[in-house]
Amino acid sequence: MTxxxxxxxxxxxxxxxxxxxxxxxxxxxGENGAGKTNVLEALSLFAPGRGLRRAALAExxxxxxxxxxxxxxxxxxxxxxxxxxxxxxxxxxxxNRRIVQVNGAxxxxxxxxxxxxxxxxxxxxxxxxxxxxxxxxRYMDRLALALDPAHARQATRYDVALxxxxxxxxxxxxPDPQWLDSIEAQLAEAGAALAAGRAMLVxxxxxxLVTLPDHPxxxxxxxxxPGGPAERDALLSEFARQRARDRAAQRTLTxxxxxxxxxxxxxxxxxxxxxxxxxxxxxxxxxxLAHAGLAAGGxxxxxxLDEVAAHLDPIRREALFDRLRAGKAQVWLTGTELAPxxxxxxxxAVWRVSGGVAEPVG
Amino acid sequence: xxxxxxxxxxSALARLPGLGPRSARRAVLWLVKRRETALVQLVQALAAxxxxxxxxSICGNVDTRDPCGICADPKRDPRQLCVVxxxxxxxxxxxxxxxxxxxxxxxxxxxxxxxxxxxxxSIGKLxxxxxxxxxxxxxxxxxxxxxxxxxxxxxxxxLEAFPVRITQLAHGLPVGGELDYLDEGTLxxxxxxxxxxx
Numbered sequence: 001m002t003x004x005x006x007x008x009x010x011x012x013x014x015x016x017x018x019x020x021x022x023x024x025x026x027x028x029x030g031e032n033g034a035g036k037t038n039v040l041e042a043l044s045l046f047a048p049g050r051g052l053r054r055a056a057l058a059e060x061x062x063x064x065x066x067x068x069x070x071x072x073x074x075x076x077x078x079x080x081x082x083x084x085x086x087x088x089x090x091x092x093x094x095x096n097r098r099i100v101q102v103n104g105a106x107x108x109x110x111x112x113x114x115x116x117x118x119x120x121x122x123x124x125x126x127x128x129x130x131x132x133x134x135x136x137x138r139y140m141d142r143l144a145l146a147l148d149p150a151h152a153r154q155a156t157r158y159d160v161a162l163x164x165x166x167x168x169x170x171x172x173x174x175p176d177p178q179w180l181d182s183i184e185a186q187l188a189e190a191g192a193a194l195a196a197g198r199a200m201l202v203x204x205x206x207x208x209l210v211t212l213p214d215h216p217x218x219x220x221x222x223x224x225x226p227g228g229p230a231e232r233d234a235l236l237s238e239f240a241r242q243r244a245r246d247r248a249a250q251r252t253l254t255x256x257x258x259x260x261x262x263x264x265x266x267x268x269x270x271x272x273x274x275x276x277x278x279x280x281x282x283x284x285x286x287x288x289l290a291h292a293g294l295a296a297g298g299x300x301x302x303x304x305l306d307e308v309a310a311h312l313d314p315i316r317r318e319a320l321f322d323r324l325r326a327g328k329a330q331v332w333l334t335g336t337e338l339a340p341x342x343x344x345x346x347x348x349a350v351w352r353v354s355g356g357v358a359e360p361v362g
Numbered sequence: 363x364x365x366x367x368x369x370x371x372x373s374a375l376a377r378l379p380g381l382g383p384r385s386a387r388r389a390v391l392w393l394v395k396r397r398e399t400a401l402v403q404l405v406q407a408l409a410a411x412x413x414x415x416x417x418x419s420i421c422g423n424v425d426t427r428d429p430c431g432i433c434a435d436p437k438r439d440p441r442q443l444c445v446v447x448x449x450x451x452x453x454x455x456x457x458x459x460x461x462x463x464x465x466x467x468x469x470x471x472x473x474x475x476x477x478x479x480x481x482x483x484s485i486g487k488l489x490x491x492x493x494x495x496x497x498x499x500x501x502x503x504x505x506x507x508x509x510x511x512x513x514x515x516x517x518x519x520x521l522e523a524f525p526v527r528i529t530q531l532a533h534g535l536p537v538g539g540e541l542d543y544l545d546e547g548t549l550x551x552x553x554x555x556x557x558x559x560x
Binding site: 179183185 | 479508511512546547550
């Protein structure tokens with residue numbers, strides 16, 4: 001499958017860009033601020049949600065334009081049928097409402113998920129292993145959500161119930177024990193579902209990752225460090241048992257809100273946070289690719305890799321290109337120079353991006 | 363530009379739920395054109411409600427008499443009591459005409475974050491009603507939100523000691539709903555709450 005005939009109208013610095021002749025592997029080359037990542041962000045809007053920058057829609061409309069933007073592409077499923085036309089954007093009079101069209105008919109953003117599975121890796125995620133546990137929990141939840149849409153609701157329910165319990169525990173008055181019982185019942189139910197969703201994610205990613213060789217590409221080993229019991233009843237009795245301690249601390253000290261994702265470089269058995277920048281990047285790529293395979297679930301895949309080649313040594317870079325070639329997804333890579341892509345540019349479609357204009361190369 | 367009085371009316375109507383300034387101006391214009399008929403009727407109806415509006419001292423329903431029409435209705439089954447968060451929920455349930463018992467309006471739901479405590483709701487009064495006897499079943503008809511379900515759980519626990527059956531509204535497949543269009547959470551709930559075909 002390939003996305004092709006891609007147009008960006010008044011999208012950030014692209015007034016009217018058109019990318020024709022896309023291949024399985026696509027390269028966008030240009031200086032910083034040229035608008036390469038903007039193309040990836042536009043493509044990321046072919047998935048439900050807020051895109052790879054998690055930006056507000058109104059920010060995406062070009063400042064010199066009429067106030068709205070449009071992004072469109074033809075999705076060729078390779079089965080000989082007519083390509084499916086995908087389009088999304090905003091109108092100038094409603095800059096915060098996303099419009100989605102499939103074959104010219106308006107549909108919901110969620111409906112896009114039926115056509116494509118979109119995954120991405122951006123430099124903003126580079127610090128994941130050295131960042132807070134909270135950042136890794138949010139990362140796990142985002143990946144788990146792609147495998148199970150109900151995961152987001154459990155996370156929200158858990159979060160609200162947790163804040164309710166913490167408020168009661170930090171009250172000057174002694175908390176009403178039956179009220180605590182009631183909140184803890186909701187907390188344990190949502191918490192068990194949340195923990196199960198994360199455990200499933202880690203297990204399925206691990207199953208995918210274990211098939212990779214240790215060399216030359218970095219292979220991460222994942223495990224979930226639980227912040228509390230995983231089962232509903234065990235979690236419920238733990239909340240009840242720890243009330244005095246939690247009251248003294250004025251917050252809940254046990255539960256999935258204390259989960260962490262532990263990543264080690266297998267082969268070296270070294271915690272990811274202690275690995276080199278290049279090794280960390282290689283492990284993030286490995287997780288992204290493994291997740292893309294899982295999340296696709298039979299749908300065509302679209303993989304957006306922003307500035308991934310820069311931190312990798314030549315051997316790892318070649319290994320990455322081999323994996324991208326072997327994969328089913330269409331891939332979009334960005335870089336400031338063409339040189340790191342020497343090993344793959346022969347088979348790739350290449351654009352030079354400058355000042356919000358994409359020109360085909362070669 | 364309309365006069366001050368008309369502007370005041372429009373801005374009062376605009377605050378009604380679901381209306382807003384544009385619809386309010388349209389409503390005002392419509393009323394002004396029917397000054398002798400619709401406007402007079404509306405003024406009289408509003409005045410009548412204002413004069414007689416009371417909260418039922420038994421269930422918390424809003425009506426023009428106390429006890430309210432439902433509590434005073436001898437055809438209503440006094441052995442069944444349905445607990446709801448707000449008057450709007452009572453009216454919604456009663457429109458369905460399926461429940462033949464009486465109601466109890468809590469006046470909200472528990473929320474530690476919003477500072478709504480058990481004593482802010484009419485839970486004490488509910489327990490008094492149950493303690494008086496004569497009630498066989500308490501139906502907890504809270505919203506399926508986290509706060510609603512916390513409140514239902516809390517009331518169930520407070521009523522544990524009484525010899526009444528405590529039931530809760532089912533969550534799941536909506537009437538006329540197609541499975542294909544349901545979200546996974548609702549489907550999972552419907553599956554958990556499945557029952558034998560009678």
